[in-house]
Amino acid sequence: MPTITVSQEVYDRIAGSKSPPEVHEHSLSRAYHVQPSTPELSLEEWKRLFDQHSEIVQERAKSYPPGFECDVSREAIYEGCGE
DSSP states (O other), X not given: OOOOOOOHHHHHHHHHSSSXXXXXXXXXXXXXXXXXXXXXXXXXXXXXXXXXXXXXXXXXXXXXXXXXXXXXXXXXXXXXTTO
């Protein structure tokens, strides 16, 4: 199950409210600059959106220091677990 970590201040505010806050998929997708999937895309439209996403990823990659590498392999993520 996915988890999220919040500050103590946010936790106290949520815990003190009378009803749980509503979180909608749309608000999350806006926060992460992604759009909900659309099942009826033409191939050309899908390619256009994929290229647009690829450009965003390439731009984000430029924000890391030169030579930066991140090992996201399963082995690296779970290294030391279960030992």
